[in-house]
Amino acid sequence: METPPGTQPVVRVGRAPWVVAGAVLVVATAILLDPHVELGFQPAFLPTFFTLVIASDVLTCLVLVEHYRNGGDARVLALSWAYLWSAIVVCVHSMVFPGVWSETGLLGAVPSSAPWLWTAWHVGLPVLLGLALAPWPRRLEGRLAGPTGRRRALLVSWGVVAGLAALVCVACTAWAGSLPVIIDAGDYSVLTDTYGPWIAGANLLALVVASLGVLRRRSPGLERWALVALLASACDTSLVLLAHSRFTTGWYGARLMAVTAALVVLMSMLLAVARLHRQVAGYAHRLREQNVALHEAQRVRDRVLAVVSHDMRSPLTALHGYQQLLADGELGELSEDARDLARRSEAISRRLTLMTEDLVVAGSKAPVSLVPAALALPDELAVLAQGFPGLDLRLDCPAGLRVWADPLRLQQVLANLVGNAQKYGAEPVVLAASPDPGRGPGAVRITVGDAGAGVPPRFLPRLFEPYARAEGTGVHGTGLGLSVVRDLVERHGGSVAYEPGDRLFVVRLPGPPEAAQPADNPDTSSATRST
Numbered sequence: 001m002e003t004p005p006g007t008q009p010v011v012r013v014g015r016a017p018w019v020v021a022g023a024v025l026v027v028a029t030a031i032l033l034d035p036h037v038e039l040g041f042q043p044a045f046l047p048t049f050f051t052l053v054i055a056s057d058v059l060t061c062l063v064l065v066e067h068y069r070n071g072g073d074a075r076v077l078a079l080s081w082a083y084l085w086s087a088i089v090v091c092v093h094s095m096v097f098p099g100v101w102s103e104t105g106l107l108g109a110v111p112s113s114a115p116w117l118w119t120a121w122h123v124g125l126p127v128l129l130g131l132a133l134a135p136w137p138r139r140l141e142g143r144l145a146g147p148t149g150r151r152r153a154l155l156v157s158w159g160v161v162a163g164l165a166a167l168v169c170v171a172c173t174a175w176a177g178s179l180p181v182i183i184d185a186g187d188y189s190v191l192t193d194t195y196g197p198w199i200a201g202a203n204l205l206a207l208v209v210a211s212l213g214v215l216r217r218r219s220p221g222l223e224r225w226a227l228v229a230l231l232a233s234a235c236d237t238s239l240v241l242l243a244h245s246r247f248t249t250g251w252y253g254a255r256l257m258a259v260t261a262a263l264v265v266l267m268s269m270l271l272a273v274a275r276l277h278r279q280v281a282g283y284a285h286r287l288r289e290q291n292v293a294l295h296e297a298q299r300v301r302d303r304v305l306a307v308v309s310h311d312m313r314s315p316l317t318a319l320h321g322y323q324q325l326l327a328d329g330e331l332g333e334l335s336e337d338a339r340d341l342a343r344r345s346e347a348i349s350r351r352l353t354l355m356t357e358d359l360v361v362a363g364s365k366a367p368v369s370l371v372p373a374a375l376a377l378p379d380e381l382a383v384l385a386q387g388f389p390g391l392d393l394r395l396d397c398p399a400g401l402r403v404w405a406d407p408l409r410l411q412q413v414l415a416n417l418v419g420n421a422q423k424y425g426a427e428p429v430v431l432a433a434s435p436d437p438g439r440g441p442g443a444v445r446i447t448v449g450d451a452g453a454g455v456p457p458r459f460l461p462r463l464f465e466p467y468a469r470a471e472g473t474g475v476h477g478t479g480l481g482l483s484v485v486r487d488l489v490e491r492h493g494g495s496v497a498y499e500p501g502d503r504l505f506v507v508r509l510p511g512p513p514e515a516a517q518p519a520d521n522p523d524t525s526s527a528t529r530s531t
Contacts (some may be wrong), residue, residue: 017227017228020228020264024228024232028235028238031239031253032238032242034249035250036243037249041247046100049258050090050094050097050100052262053086053090054090056266057086060083060265061080063269067269068080068154074136074143076222077154079222081161082131083262083265084161084162085125085164086125086262088165089121089124092173096173098111098114112179114183115182115183116179118240119182119195120165125233125261126207126237129230130209130210132226133213133219133226133230134210134212135216182194187244188240188245189244192242196241200237203233204234207231210230222265222269225265228264229262229264230261232264240254319349326342326345348387370491372405372406373406373407374402375407376400377433378395378400380403380410380411381414381433383411387415388418391429393418393429393431396433397432397434401434403433403510403512404509404511404512412484412488413489416484416485418448421449425451425454426450428451429448430447432446436508439508439510443508443509443511444508444509444510445506445507446507446508447504447506448505449502455498455500455503457500460498460500464485467483485507493510494508494509494510
């Protein structure tokens, strides 16, 4: 069966099944115009015919079972029952049919064995095909099509069908003497007149029910071809019943219809595989083209990062130095407004430097080098706050609290978290630090929170992925900030996480090697600052 769009490639068959069905009807009608013409016995015909039918049925069973095991719907399993029944019954039928493998048949059964096995074949196959294509209760179809229990459904159903087929074969061979004679010395009169209407009725009923099911579901692909197989089987039955004897045009024509019923589903699946192969080859070609384009885009990105990391760092460093000289009055006294502008300009250049470092960290293939030192955390927070003029940033850090970190990378981490809160959250933004004794001696816990709604729950699994951005925020960005934070913090031997309940980003960093944490000093005071 075809799978829904978006899951697996869909093979569309168009009108091909209806064209083949029309051809089957035309050929059967042409044969029926004169089905009694004697064509004579051809010694090689029956062995070839039975071998072809049995091989086709077995291969069809195997392909259908694989299709079902790989996610096909329940009707694929039901179709395999029909071809399993046919394979078993036809195999035994060939062993009792005179002139196939021996003059009297390999099993030495009575003359009625072959016609009764033919009857079982031409009733069981269409009935099971009709069952597979008929409308089903949704509950039953959903249960058989579920992802669990497929192996059990396959084994149990195949066991039942194989058991019934074996029982019928035993009844038609070992117990055939107790069955009525339906063909006497090649005369089909009893079969045609007495049992023919019932056999033809079963075929017609199966064909009608199957047609209603296929047309109601508007089933594409395999179901349409199975309906063609059912039609060919019904034509096979009609030709045999109207031929009245063996080796006539009707009898040979019926064998042609039987081969069609055996081959049409198998051939349709093989053609579907060929079409899918072409589709997959097309997808692979497009993927190769996209891969080349992605490699080119990556090469351009690496070149841009190289320019950023080399050609922008030096001018930004020089610019920052000049602004610092202006702000400190080293180049002459400035008015208060000029000094304020110089300080703001210095803060902006510091932010630009940190953003440049983010790109360097994100694009670097080698690990970022760290030069950790024992830093006074209140001073580091105060320096950070200078980079966010105009933001209601509230600092809360005990005096004397120290952390073991690279000063530039620590500023990157804190600037990204505060900048993230500024872009996506609401003021005030609170940057707090405190001892974290549960993480080891001297460890520090730093939190960043704001008055906003927090990170959308659906975005939490991708929060720290590179280039990942929450949709619908209306804020532009690269999506690199939080991934840089995670990388740098982990390089320091710490950890970063988001706590949805408190709407806080939490960074944990180790303390200085000596683990001398003055948090319990009675002279320690809590400093709060708003910028």
